[in-house]
Amino acid sequence: MDLIAELNKNPFVLAPMAGITDKPFRTLMRKYHCGPVITELVSSNGLKYNSEKTVKLMQFDKIQHPIGIQIFGERLDALAEAAKYVEDMGADFVDLNFGCPVKKVVSKGAGSAVLKDLDQLTKVLRATKGAVKIPVTIKVRTGWDAETRNSVEVAQVAYDEGITWMGIHGRTRAQAYNGKADWDYIAEVKSKSKIPILGNGDITSPQLANQRLKESGCDGVMIGRGCLKNPWIFRESMNLYQDKELSVVRNFMDLFKEMEEEFYSFHDERVAGLQMKKFAAWYSAGYPGAAKFRKTIFQTKDPKEVRPRIVDYFEEISHIVQEDTSSEPFLMGGHG
Numbered sequence: 001m002d003l004i005a006e007l008n009k010n011p012f013v014l015a016p017m018a019g020i021t022d023k024p025f026r027t028l029m030r031k032y033h034c035g036p037v038i039t040e041l042v043s044s045n046g047l048k049y050n051s052e053k054t055v056k057l058m059q060f061d062k063i064q065h066p067i068g069i070q071i072f073g074e075r076l077d078a079l080a081e082a083a084k085y086v087e088d089m090g091a092d093f094v095d096l097n098f099g100c101p102v103k104k105v106v107s108k109g110a111g112s113a114v115l116k117d118l119d120q121l122t123k124v125l126r127a128t129k130g131a132v133k134i135p136v137t138i139k140v141r142t143g144w145d146a147e148t149r150n151s152v153e154v155a156q157v158a159y160d161e162g163i164t165w166m167g168i169h170g171r172t173r174a175q176a177y178n179g180k181a182d183w184d185y186i187a188e189v190k191s192k193s194k195i196p197i198l199g200n201g202d203i204t205s206p207q208l209a210n211q212r213l214k215e216s217g218c219d220g221v222m223i224g225r226g227c228l229k230n231p232w233i234f235r236e237s238m239n240l241y242q243d244k245e246l247s248v249v250r251n252f253m254d255l256f257k258e259m260e261e262e263f264y265s266f267h268d269e270r271v272a273g274l275q276m277k278k279f280a281a282w283y284s285a286g287y288p289g290a291a292k293f294r295k296t297i298f299q300t301k302d303p304k305e306v307r308p309r310i311v312d313y314f315e316e317i318s319h320i321v322q323e324d325t326s327s328e329p330f331l332m333g334g335h336g
Helices: 003-009 023-031 044-048 052-057 076-088 111-116 118-129 151-160 183-192 206-216 233-241 252-266 269-283 290-299 303-317
Strands: 012-014 067-072 093-098 136-141 166-169 197-200 220-223
Touching: 012 233, 023 252, 044 052, 044 067, 044 076, 067 076, 076 093, 076 118, 093 111, 093 118, 111 118, 111 136, 118 136, 118 151, 136 151, 151 166, 151 183, 183 197, 183 206, 197 206, 206 220, 206 233, 220 233, 252 269, 252 303, 269 290, 269 303, 290 303
Parallel strands: 012 220, 067 093, 093 136, 136 166, 166 197, 197 220
Antiparallel strands: none
16 A cells, blocks of 8 residues: 555544544544544554453454554564564554653653664664564654754654654653644654654644645644544545535534444443543533533433433534634643
8 A cells, every 4th residue: 555645645644542543433533534544552562462452452444444553662572573463464554653751651661762762763663664564654752852852853764764654743752742732843844854744733623734734844634632522623624625615514413323333333331331421522522511511421320321411412502613622621631
């Protein structure tokens, strides 16, 4: 598969998000017209020891192609084996995580910790790339902290090692998910890099997705939290990109029916119900009574009452235009 050709067809990529971009959600977002999709991060060590939980994170449907499996780890042998496993299971590309800021990941020398050591970065890229024939991509932060931002150098190493693209989240590891993504810096990295660059961070609307794509000169943009508020953001972004009518019909009843089918066919009843609650809470952002609805839905104990309460709420607000609440704290934590 020509991954760059696929990106050119649809430059709006589903960003990997821990605990969110599981198999059902990736399938749903592909149905809602996103471009390439990437799994949440998968431990190469967990895969080496054949962890059932790790393997489940990697499952995908045919509709998800082009699909990338994101792996992380500190051991070169485990990363190489994990990459080969990804290739053998039929995924289209391997994505290496150098962006995760979580302490338990970076304390082992994985995730964004690798950005501090370009020699180690080179070894990781070489070991992974050498293990597979499918494309290898990377996802990074702008740097470890404000004083050590080094994405231009990282991009050069990636280009030299034959990496297909570099996704860059516009925050340092020290920032975690605080402050604003620095798109001026992303544009600077793009202007100085030979490798295709995907920008990521704070894409909360189709207008902003297209604006960032155009102004930064990036080859694509990754959308994470934006689709947790508006699952139609990919379709609307593509409409703008192709100079079509922006608006699409936001049919929440169809959405929740599809979600229910996907979640309950993959997860057990408890997890599926929790996922329904989580996404309904996120989708309610910007609508009247959202805070009360979120409280009500998470206090609902009977699984049989969850969907009726979701349906009742969204039927009431179906004619109302969603407000911009992109800075709400519950939408700002821990992903994308």
